Amino acid sequence: MLTEVVSSNDLKKVAPVFGQLSFDDHEQVVFCHDKDTDLKAIIGIHNTVLGPALGGTRMWAYNSEWEALNDVLRLSRGMTFKSAITGLNLGGGKAVIIGDAATQKTPELMLRFGEFVHSLGGRYITAEDVGMATADMDLVRSVTPYVTGISQELGGAGNPSPITAYGVFMGMKAAAKYAYGSDVLEDKIVYVEGVGNVGESLVEHLSNEGAKVFISDISQDRLEQVRDKYSATIYEGDNLYTEDMDIYAPCALGATVNDSTIGQLKAKVIAGAANNQLAVEEKHGRELMERGIIYAPDFLINAGGIINVYAELENYGRQEIIRKTENIYHTTLEILTKAESQGMTAQAAAMEIARDRIAARKNS
Numbered sequence: 001m002l003t004e005v006v007s008s009n010d011l012k013k014v015a016p017v018f019g020q021l022s023f024d025d026h027e028q029v030v031f032c033h034d035k036d037t038d039l040k041a042i043i044g045i046h047n048t049v050l051g052p053a054l055g056g057t058r059m060w061a062y063n064s065e066w067e068a069l070n071d072v073l074r075l076s077r078g079m080t081f082k083s084a085i086t087g088l089n090l091g092g093g094k095a096v097i098i099g100d101a102a103t104q105k106t107p108e109l110m111l112r113f114g115e116f117v118h119s120l121g122g123r124y125i126t127a128e129d130v131g132m133a134t135a136d137m138d139l140v141r142s143v144t145p146y147v148t149g150i151s152q153e154l155g156g157a158g159n160p161s162p163i164t165a166y167g168v169f170m171g172m173k174a175a176a177k178y179a180y181g182s183d184v185l186e187d188k189i190v191y192v193e194g195v196g197n198v199g200e201s202l203v204e205h206l207s208n209e210g211a212k213v214f215i216s217d218i219s220q221d222r223l224e225q226v227r228d229k230y231s232a233t234i235y236e237g238d239n240l241y242t243e244d245m246d247i248y249a250p251c252a253l254g255a256t257v258n259d260s261t262i263g264q265l266k267a268k269v270i271a272g273a274a275n276n277q278l279a280v281e282e283k284h285g286r287e288l289m290e291r292g293i294i295y296a297p298d299f300l301i302n303a304g305g306i307i308n309v310y311a312e313l314e315n316y317g318r319q320e321i322i323r324k325t326e327n328i329y330h331t332t333l334e335i336l337t338k339a340e341s342q343g344m345t346a347q348a349a350a351m352e353i354a355r356d357r358i359a360a361r362k363n364s
């Protein structure tokens with residue numbers, strides 16, 4: 001399976017790059033190293049048929065370089081399909097920096113990373129992802145124009161996370177309409193796993209709508225901050241997957257829908273911001289379908305952020321950003337309907353539309 005998350009030991013059994021599970025015809029993979037700043041980064045450029053490869057930079061303390069490589073390949077491939085299904089003229093790319101953002105991210109390291117991005121001449125355009133903030137992108141902007149997600153003071157569209165959260169909220173409403181016949185989320189029990197930039201903003205929408213929101217995070221500080229601002233309860237148990245809930249919203253890292261969690265989940269809807277929620281796309285997508293769980297494909301409903309940063313390249317304003325993001329509601333309903341009528345998973349239905357758009361451009 002192309003996007004399967006596997007252990008470092010299993011990864012070592014395949015050819016290092018071209019044989020990687022998620023290589024999937026990547027155009028270019030760039031390894032970046034700088035001794036002075038201890039930068040170790042990998043930039044994945046999956047596909048540039050529709051336009052330059054745009055995707056955020058993630059900084060994470062990976063257990064091994066294999067896992068970092070697997071992650072960047074999975075993520076950059078996902079960006080290709082995200083932009084394609086959202087109708088943007090962008091290709092798919094992503095970068096990972098190996099290290100702990102809390103302790104190892106320095107201005108010097110970010111500048112050096114920016115220089116590597118610049119060296120690609122615009123084939124890859126970066127933005128923020130996990131472990132990155134708008135201020136980091138502002139730093140990168142001082143050495144390259146090939147960056148989005150910069151602050152409004154520098155002419156950017158600002159932090160993309162609130163728009164991402166709004167799009168997830170739209171996709172969640174559409175999935176709820178499909179599952180429950182109504183998109184009103186009042187009194188629905190929603191578990192938000194990960195209350196970082198996007199998760200917090202999603203909690204705000206849910207709490208405004210009167211949903212019963214439970215939150216989990218590995219950071220106690222984040223949990224308390226979010227609980228104190230909105231109507232949300234901190235989940236105190238040790239396995240949220242077994243809890244009674246209507247909607248599960250993964251907003252931390254990917255692959256949480258996997259062999260061990262899928263049989264425990266009681267939610268009827270899965271809709272969240274995390275990229276690559278299905279550990280093995282086809283297998284777990286199908287299992288969700290067989291269990292009657294409505295899955296709103298992640299790359300479809302978390303596209304608000306890329307819509308927001310794309311505005312910086314195309315010079316469209318706030319109104320158009322909101323319009324495109326609200327359209328996620330309609331696209332989600334369309335995909336769920338197509339999937340059911342054609343007996344395919346929602347993930348596969350969304351992928352098919354995205355692939356068709358890329359193929360049409362390639363052949364034009």
Ligand SMILES: NC(=O)c1ccc[n+]([C@@H]2O[C@H](COP(=O)([O-])OP(=O)(O)OC[C@H]3O[C@@H](n4cnc5c(N)ncnc54)[C@H](O)[C@@H]3O)[C@@H](O)[C@H]2O)c1
Pocket residue numbers: 128129130131132160161164193194195196197198199216217218219222251252253254273274275302303305306
């Ligand atoms: N920021 C965006 O605009 C955007 C756009 C599209 C997709 N995404 C995806 O959404 C997800 C969240 O992004 P973000 O920008 O909010 O990142 P973030 O770093 O701000 O937040 C992630 C949160 O998840 C928590 N977390 C990490 N591991 C966890 C675990 N095992 N259980 C519970 N919580 C855990 C972290 O403590 C943190 O609070 C990521 O998968 C990201 O790739 C983000």
